[in-house]
Amino acid sequence: MSTQEIIQQFEPKQHNLLHILHALQDAHPENYITEEALEAAAGHLGVTKSTVYGVARYYTMFSLKPRGKHIIRVCASPVCELLHVNDIIAALEEELSIKTGETTKDGLFTLELSECLGQCQEAPSMMINDKIFNNLTSARIREVIQSFKDEARK
Amino acid sequence: MSIQETRIVLKNAGKINPLSIDDYIRAGGYAGLRKALQMNPADVIDELMEAGLRGRGGAGFSTGMKQKFTSESCQRCPQRYVVVNADEGEPGTFKDRIIMEQDPHLYLEGTIIAAWAIQATQAYIYIRGEYHESIDKTQKAIEDAYAAGFLGKNILGSGFDLDVEIRLGAGSYLCGEELTMLESLEGKRGNPRIKPPFPAEKGVFGMPTLVNNVETLANAPLIIANGREWYRQFGTERSPGTKIFTISGQVNKPGHYEVPLGVPLQDLIDLAGGMRNGKKFKAALLGGAAGTFVDASMLGEKMTYDNLREKGATLGSGAIIVMAEGDPVYDILHNCLRFFRHESCGKCVPCRVGTTQLVKQADQLKSANGDRKKILEQMVLESQIMAGTSLCPLGQSPILPLESAAKYFSKELCTTHH
Amino acid sequence: MNKQVTITIDNQKITAPEGANLLQVAKDNQVAIPHLCYHKKLTPTGACRLCIVKIEGQRGMVASCAVLVSEGMQVTAFDDELEEARKYLLDYLLSEHNEAFDGSYSDEFRELVHAYGLDKAENRRFPSIWKELGYPKDETSPVLSYDAAKCIKCFRCIKACDEVQGKNVLSFTNRGIISYIIGGFDKWGESECDGCGECIQLCPTGAIVEKPHRGEIHMDNGIRKVRTTCPYCGVGCQLELLVQDGKVVRSNGVEGVSPNDGRLCVKGRFGYDYVNHPDRLTKPLIKKDGKFEEASWDEALDLVANKFSEIKQKYGRKALAGYASAKTTNEDNYLFMKLVRTVFGNNNVDYCTRLCHASTVTAMLRSLGDGAGSNSIEDYETSDCMLVTGNNMIETHPVTATFVKYAAQRRDAKIIIIDPKWTPLVKDAHIWLQPRLGTDVALLNGMIRVIVEEDLIDRDFIEKRVEDGMEAYEALKALVGKYTPEYVEEVTGVPADLMQEAARIYAKAERPLIATGMGYSQQVTGTHNVFCLINMMLITGQIGREGAGLNPPRGQNNVQGVSDVGASPFTYPGYISVEDEENRRKVAKVWGVAPEELDGEKGLSTVEIMQAAYDGDIKGMYIMGENPMLTDPNLNHTEESIRKLEFLVVQDIFHTETTPYADVILPATAFAESEGTYVNSDRRVLRVRKAVGPPGEARQDWEIVAEIARRMGKPLGNYQHESDIWDEIARTAPIFAGISYDRLEHHGIQWPCPDKDHPGTATLFEERFNTPNGLGKLHPVDYAEQSERATDAYPLILNTGRILYQYHSSTMSRRNKALTDFANEAYVLMHPGDAENQGIINGQKVKIISRRGEIEDIVVKVSEEVLPGELFMPFHYSEAPVNKLTRDELDPYSKIAPFKLSAVKIEA
Structure with missing residues (x-):
C-alpha cells in the first residue's frame, strides 16, 4: 500500500494519529516513519507538521530513523534486571556485533530496550517484532537469533 | 500449609477458550450485563458503590463514586465516554494482560455495564502497543460481542447503543495515568492535563469521561450478577473483593494469583511456591516502580490498600517483586529511578529535572566521593519536594521506592558497592 | 456576572468573582506569587509549579494557576516550606539552563533567580547539566532564533501560537529532560510559522528572540519605549516601539489593550525597518531638465504654492485636485482636505478608499x-x-x-x-x-x-x-x-x-x-x-x-480615519454632505471662511480625477502618500493621465512608481516620526506617537500642507501641536465631539462619541440606523452577467489580491529584510488542469496579457487554491504591475474599480 492509501483508511481526525503512525511504520520495510509520511499524515489530518513530529518523537515505539527488519526489544524492568537481563543484553550485543540502540550491518536486526513487557512470570524476556520470548538464557538467545537469520536466508 | 487462590475474576482463566464467546456465555458470561440492562443506571452505580469495589489500577478510589460523578456531570453534554485503561505498564505487573488474554469478554462485559451505568454510547479501550495478544483477543471479543448483540445498536433490545473501539498506545508508561491517557486518546503527546477539570467533567474530547482499569471492570459483571453481599464475602470491610497479585522475582512459581484482599504477604509468597531454591527472603518491591520496598518485618502485614498505606507501603497495581538475600537493592532502586527519568514527559519542572538529578545522585551514591548518607538523605528530601510539587503521579512516585529503600536498606545503600 | 466571593491570601481579605483563577486574583491584588508558565492570555499549564500555595482543607501544596476561587478559601502563598520548594524548583531549572545573558531581552526567570539568591553559586544544590543534554539552537527562521538551552519549557510559546494566534505551529520533540520546542520537523524555518512573533513576546526567558538588531540591543542601557499604532493594515494594533540611539530596534504588541491585546502579525512586529532605510527621502526635490535636484524647503514650497496658484488662476479652481493618504494621520489628512476645499477651492479630494471599500x-x-x-x-x-x-x-x-x-x-x-x-x-x-x-x-x-x-x-x-x-x-x-x-x-x-x-x-x-x-x-x-x-x-x-x-475590515492603517475627517469628494468631516447648504454654513463657521468660498458641488473621485487629468480638466495635482502608478487600475491609462498634468507634487517617504512623474517631491515623516491619530476598522481613534526624529529635513505631512496653504495666501489656522488640529476636527465632526488627546492616552475610543463623558460606541445601530428616518433600507438587486468575461482570445479570469508579508505597493514592506526573507517574488496561481491544458509547469515564467496591457516574467505556481479557469496574482510587486491588466470600468454607484476580474491570456 502506498503512504496515501494507508493514511486514507483513517478518518481525518487527530485522534487517529497514533494509529496512522503505527500503520505507516509497520508498512515500512525499515520499520520507521519517513518525513514524507509524516507530512502526508499532517496533511490528511489538517494539523501542523510539528504536531505529528512531536507525537512521533514522544512515543518510544515510533522511529524516525531507519531500523532493522526485526526489532528486538529487551525488557529492562526491575524484575528482568533482578534475573540478570544484563547478561542477556551482553549476549545479544555479542551475537549481533552491535550496541544497544544500533542496527546490524545487514539491516536484519535493531536492538532496543523496552519498558516492562509484562512477562515477569517468565523473566527475563524480550520481544522480536510482535513475538514474545521468555526465560531467556545466553544459549536461547543464540538459538533465536540464528532462527531469524536462517529464515532471512531462505 | 499455604492458602488457596480465590478465583472469581480469573474463574474462567485457562479454563475456557478466550476466543469463543459461546464458551464465555456457557460459563455464565453476559448474565451481569443482562441484569444491568434491566436495572436503572443509577442502581447499577449504587450496586458497585455498595459492593465497595475500588479501582484496581493502583489508586484504590471507589469505582461507584467515580461512575456517579461522571454520570451526574454536565447534563447538557451531547456525549459521554468510557475509557478502559488497558495501558498496563507498571513494572512487575501483568494482571490486566492475563484478563485480556485469557478472558477478554469479562472485562468487555464490565465495560458495557459501565457504559450503561453512565449512559455513554462510546467506549475506547486503550491498550499498550506492545500487548499484541491482548489487542488481538480483545478485538475478537469485540467483534463477537457485536455479532451477538452485546454491542452496537439497541443492545439486547434495551434501546441502549454502545460502540467500543480499541486505541493503541505506542510506548509511554505515563499514558497509563488517566489525564495523560485522555491526551493520548486525542492523538497528542502524553503530557498530563491539570485538574480541574476532572475527567468526570471534561475528559476525552472535552466530554464527561469515566476511566476504569481492566481488572476493575472485570469485577463489575460479577458484582451485578451476584450482588453486593456475595461480593463482600471476599476481602475486608474497607477493601472488599479479591485482587490479582503478580508475583515475580525470587520465588519458585512466579505468576498471577487471585486472593481476597487482606491476606498477608507471606502467604502470597508461599502461594507462589516460596522462595526460589530455598533462598532467604530479603525484600519485596510492592506495586512496581511506583511502589515501595519492604523487608522481612512486613511479611506478616495484611495486603489491603489501607493497611499498607498506614505502614508506609503501597498495594498499587498488585505487583510483588521478590528479592532474596544477596540481591542488590541498589540496582533495583537505580532501575526504578532510571525508569522515571525515561518516562517523565518533561512537562513539569520538578519531575523533568528531578528525575534526572536523582539518577545522577544515585550514580554518586555508588561512585561515592563524599558522605553517602548525606547523599541519600538529600535524595529523599528531593523526592519529597518532587512529590509535593509535581503535576502528576509520575513525579510523585520516586519518593515511594526511594524513601522505603532508605528506610529499610540505608546501611546497604550507603556502603561501598562492587 | 459571576457571584463575588471573599477569600484570604496570607491573611489579606480579597474579593473576586467565583471561579476566577487564583493566581490571577492574587496578581490583581498585588500578591506577587512567583510564576513562569502562567500568562493571563493563556490557559493555565501547571508546568513551572512555582505558583504553589497551600489551601486550608486541601492536602499539601497546589499550583494556584490551576485553582478556581470559592467562597471562604484560605490561602497561604508564602511560608518557609513554600519558599524552600520554590527555591528547589528554580534550582532545578537553573541546572538545565544556560545562564549566558546578552542583555537583548527581558528575562523573567533571571529576575526570579536573583530574587531567590540563586545567582550565587554557593546557594545552589544541583550541578549544571545543560551542556550534556545536547540542546540545539534553531536559527532557520528568518526572524527569530530559538535556543533550547535558554528554554524553561513553560509552554508559553506553544500556547501563544495555538491559543492566541490560532496557528499551533509549535510543539515539543522528545520527552523528559531532553525535550525542547520545535517548529515543523525540528526546523523552524521550514514550518508553517508566519513570523508573527507572539511566541517571542510571551517567552519569559529569551529562548526565543527576534533576530533583527539582536546584537545592538541592551535592555538596561538607554532603551526608550514609545507606544503607538501600527502603520500597516486597519486593525490598529497598539505597538510599543523600543528605541535605542534614535532608531527603532524592536516592536512589541501592547498587552491588555484593545484591539490587539498584545497580538501582532509579522508586519507589525518586523516591518518597522523601512523607517530607517537609506532610501528615505530627506530633502525636497525639484525636477530640473528632467532630473531631480535637491532644493531648500523654501524654494520647493514657494514653487509649489506659485504653481498651484498659477493653475488656479489660469484654468479655474476646478483644475486642481488632491489625493489624500490612508497612511498618514487624521490631522495630516484633515488639513490636506481643508487645503483642497479652502485653498484650491473645490472638492476634488479623494484617496485610495475609492479603490478598496x-x-x-x-x-x-x-x-x-x-x-x-x-x-x-x-x-x-x-x-x-x-x-x-x-x-x-x-x-x-x-x-x-x-x-x-x-x-x-x-x-x-x-x-x-x-x-x-x-x-x-x-x-x-x-x-x-x-x-x-x-x-x-x-x-x-x-x-x-x-x-x-x-x-x-x-x-x-x-x-x-x-x-x-x-x-x-x-x-x-x-x-x-x-x-x-x-x-x-x-x-x-x-x-x-x-x-x-x-x-x-x-x-x-x-x-x-x-x-x-x-x-x-x-x-x-x-x-x-x-x-x-x-x-x-x-x-x-x-x-x-x-x-x-x-x-468591512479596512485595508490601511487610517483608511477609516481619512474618510471620517472628510477627505472625500462628497462629505465633510463626520460624513456630512458637501452639497447641503446648511452643512456648508456650519463648516465654514468652524473654519472661519465665508460659506460661498466652499464649493457646493461634489468633487471628483480617485479614478475620476485621473480621467479628468486625461481629459485635460485637471491640470495640477497634489498627491500625499499615495502611489497611483502601481495601485490604480489600468495603469497604462493612469500613466497617460499623469503625464498630461502640468504640475504634480508628490509627498512621500520614498521614491515610488509615481514620483518620477512629479515636478516636486516633498519628503515626509514616517509613522514612527509622526504625532497624531489614526482610526481603525472598528471606528477606534488611536494615538500615534513620535518615537524617533525624521531623517534629514523630512517634515510631518500636515506641516508641509499648512505651509503650502500659507504660501498660497490662505493659512489654514494656527496649530502649535497636533492636538490643536484634532480639537478642530472634534469641533467640525459631531462623531468626534467628545474625543480629545488626553482621553486617548491609554486606550482608543470608538466613534460616535458625542460628548466628553460619552464612553464611545462599540456597536452601531442598536436603536436606529443612521438614515434620515432611522430605518434600514432594502435594495433588491438582480444578478447581471459581467461585461468582462472569458473569451476565446482571453480565456482566463484573473483575480488579484494581497499576501501576508507584503503590503500594498510594498514601498514600506519591501524595505524590511525580515519580510522580504519570507516573500519577495511575484507569482500567478493557476489551477493544475489549466496548467496541463496550456502545457505550463510549476515554476515556469509566463507573460500575462489583457485587453489593457501585458506583464512579463511571472512565475506560475500550479495550485488548487484557484478554480479552473481562474488565476490569482498579488499586486504588491512593482516589477510585476498587475494593474496594467486590470480595468477602469467602474461600479456605477461607488466608482470603485474591478480589480478582481480581468479576462487574460497566458503566453509561455
Missing part, C-alpha cells in the same frame, strides 16, 4: 446610513457565526483573524467563507462556498431565497427597523423568487446543499458577523454585492446588537 461604504450609507463597521473587533471572538465574504483576513488582517480563529477553534463558532480562491481561513471554516468570479449577487440572492422559503426571517425586525417593512420585504421576496438552488448552482458553481446550509446557519445564528473584503467590493457589482449582504442581514435581523452586524 468605496462600494461597501456606498451600500452601507444608502442602506444603513453609516459606512463604518458596526461592531468591535473583539466581537469576533464571541460570535457564533462568521460570514466571511471575499476577505482573505488571515493575510490581510491577521490580528482580526486571530479572534475569528479563536471563536472557531475554541468556541465552535461556524465560519462560512464565500471566496472563489482558497484562503488559509478555509482550514477553520465550517463551509466554504466557492462561486465563480463575479457571481456573488446570484449566490446571495439564492441564500436569501432559502431564508424566505424556510421562513427564517425576523418579521418583528423587518416591521420595526426596515423602511416600508413587510412591503419592502415582499418586493425582495418577489425578486429572489427565481434564484432557485438549481439556478444558483448553475450560475455560481456552488453546490446547492452547501449554499442552503450556509443560509440556514447564518439566519439562525445568535451572534452572526459579516466580514466583507476586497473580493466583494472591488467589482463592477461591488455595491450590489454589499446590498445583497445587507438585504440578507436586515430580513434576518442580524444587526444592531453586540456580536451581530456588518464589518
